[in-house]
Amino acid sequence: MQNNSNIFENDKPALEKLANFRDKDILSASQFSREELDTILGMAAFYEKYLNDRNPLPDMQGRIMASLFFEPSTRTRLSFESAMHRLSGSVITVAESAKSQTSSTVKGETLYDAIRVVDGYADVIVIRSPVIGAANEAAGAAVNPVINAGDGAGEHPTQALLDLYTILKEKGTIDGLTITLLGDLKYGRTVHSLIKLLSLYDCNVVLVSPDELKMPGEIVTDVTKGGVKITEKEDLNEVVSGTDVLYVTRIQQERFDDKAEYERVKSKYIINGDTIESGKDGMSVMHPLPRVNEIETDVDKYQGAAYFRQAINGVPVRMALLALVTGRAL
């Protein structure tokens, strides 16, 4: 069994591994081999050390990131922009609101045309869209590398990478862990991307959700092939005591046709002090945020509450990705 914790002890990954990412698009969690994950997360760990020392990093100096958010996602957008600035790079931004549209897409232009042009204004393109497949379409139009920052119900690979990075940082390893994914596993783009990455490791994944919101069967089949051991449950109480990492997602009322069923179900998926007490000693609690009420705020002071650290891990992970795909990590 490989020891992953060394990404935090070692120096920069080897040059030839870094060079493999040059000009690559980051589109799907499915695109990575385990070795590639080690390189990305190793580079992230390398950058994080600099961040902690507040040393200036000139790696992206003179380079421009186009930050194209065709739907609001403040956290992800600011995280990418912070990452770019931390590397001394510049940013040009389109930040659409839910209700207004300020970009040319208003005027009936295709995404292809928009990206062909922006590609000439920047060195790397980060795109968020409500439309599934938008990042792939952008990658087809652009000469420069494209990073998918979420495409509707599709993928959110950089979130999955920072989730993985967080588990490694909190636990020192992924192999051997029992990782429980909780909540809406049917529509949750985040957990779909994460489970694909976990399938490259030797860990147990427990899926806990209401029957209406189970992980799609084809994803379960897929990752099982990869060797991951999957258990499916409806009741968190049955598994919490054996859980090393509890990954919580929100259950949205809109997902239920039967509102009575929603009311019956929702409180069973709320994490509070009792959950922590029944949980395994040192259990890490994660959440992609924003949280509404699915984790009570008194859990925040629990040492294993990792969700804010998790969000902040987005910066070094995105620094690594930006520098890798532009060939500036070399």
Added chain:
Amino acid sequence: MQNNSNIFENDKPALEKLANFRDKDILSASQFSREELDTILGMAAFYEKYLNDRNPLPDMQGRIMASLFFEPSTRTRLSFESAMHRLSGSVITVAESAKSQTSSTVKGETLYDAIRVVDGYADVIVIRSPVIGAANEAAGAAVNPVINAGDGAGEHPTQALLDLYTILKEKGTIDGLTITLLGDLKYGRTVHSLIKLLSLYDCNVVLVSPDELKMPGEIVTDVTKGGVKITEKEDLNEVVSGTDVLYVTRIQQERFDDKAEYERVKSKYIINGDTIESGKDGMSVMHPLPRVNEIETDVDKYQGAAYFRQAINGVPVRMALLALVTGRAL
């Protein structure tokens, strides 16, 4: 009597005074001692000299300011962002419009959660909110320093500081002056913050407003305790000839239940060429802007018309604050 004008003659304030601001939040005009005001404004004057020489200032190089404007305030936002760029720093921005909301607050997230995350993306947080107390709440969530850029009917301390700086620059001193605050003194956050700062000086403050829009009694009582001499009037004509600084604010129709009363009152508070002629020789005219019609445009060419210079003074004052609280002014 202390001579304040020396902030424009002296060099950088002493290191130990600058160091006191490190990691401090800037939340309220009430938080400053007179000595602290001297340090902030002295630092602003120091930076202004560099601005005028167009010398590059690397003080915030590699640092990120989060510019979180949860309600529109273009002037204040651009002023802070300009200040950060003038110090070679970087900026990540949330700029909500009045009608749309692009940030995650849409999704029901608390301000606490939002700030906990952004705190990990930046080195200093500037927050504007329509909600009173929002900046204090943000300061409670953030490890990094927080600067209040206006919280609803609450405080706007950086505006008060730039107002004070402007008086010092226009008049060379504050002690001994007669400063007249005119217009809506009941709801005007700006004048509430300013009068608190003036209470630390040995000056006369004249309050001129319609009866409906008088300065709240508790603020008057408070600042009187500090030693400031307050006079209250309804008619500007009675006091304009003795006024050194005339600080004009807008009277909004919405404040009046009785529209006839508004019509009766409003023209009495409009500044024009006649006001200037009846005013004290060299009287400075200030306004927090935006102005609609409360100062006629032919006043703009009057040498004592200080309102545009006042707005622009926001840049060095905010440069000083950003560098002080991040410990980068040292």
Added chain:
Amino acid sequence: MQNNSNIFENDKPALEKLANFRDKDILSASQFSREELDTILGMAAFYEKYLNDRNPLPDMQGRIMASLFFEPSTRTRLSFESAMHRLSGSVITVAESAKSQTSSTVKGETLYDAIRVVDGYADVIVIRSPVIGAANEAAGAAVNPVINAGDGAGEHPTQALLDLYTILKEKGTIDGLTITLLGDLKYGRTVHSLIKLLSLYDCNVVLVSPDELKMPGEIVTDVTKGGVKITEKEDLNEVVSGTDVLYVTRIQQERFDDKAEYERVKSKYIINGDTIESGKDGMSVMHPLPRVNEIETDVDKYQGAAYFRQAINGVPVRMALLALVTGRAL
């Protein structure tokens, strides 16, 4: 006949020519002499070489551009911001959406007041407005140079400059060419500005439009005086075989009172593979973008399809303008 192609072979234009632009506003395509055009485009070509080498350019270091877009125009805004970043400058941005207004103009402030203030925050102002004359008004208020990025039905001089630059780059010269402007020539701000620039060269301009959308007579009269040979047609087929550069603009349905007339007309102005085949060998196809359906996408792969290159040429041209008017190109 002057040979323009040398702008791509020569080095930086002579210092005394560059110095002439210092503190100048860029408001109208009519303001330039042919020599001035050579200087601007020569400077653009100089910068483009650096862009291609990815060499860092410090020309605008420590300088701030205010990017004031009071109506959406993502392409133009990002192009200016990219240009500023490519020169190591900083940007402060107002990006209004069509439906929301986040700036102080909401509060009833005049453009004059807004610009007087922003002028103190920045070293150069780029303004886009739906209001004709807005850039001129801004130039009247600002001490710093103002660049018109489009004012309603008025002017769009930087678009005309990048169009000219594109023709020079694609064709090596402008003199002697036959340039056909197609589509809505009545309301198209872009073609109005371009034809003014072309009037300084020794070329043939063919105007092809439906009768309802002809180039305004006074513009035709004006440029004819300058020596340009103008031909007006309704049918592209009559002239395409002699066209060196085909400049396509969109015909908007809203322009037609009679919808039947629109239906009759529109397909005649759509460019497809057949148009290219009947066109002159090597004919360049340009379009200011966004395109909706007026150029079919299978034309994109045609070598003479210059519209994406044209958009990207906006970066070096705007770099040149920014550096010239701030005196930083010297």
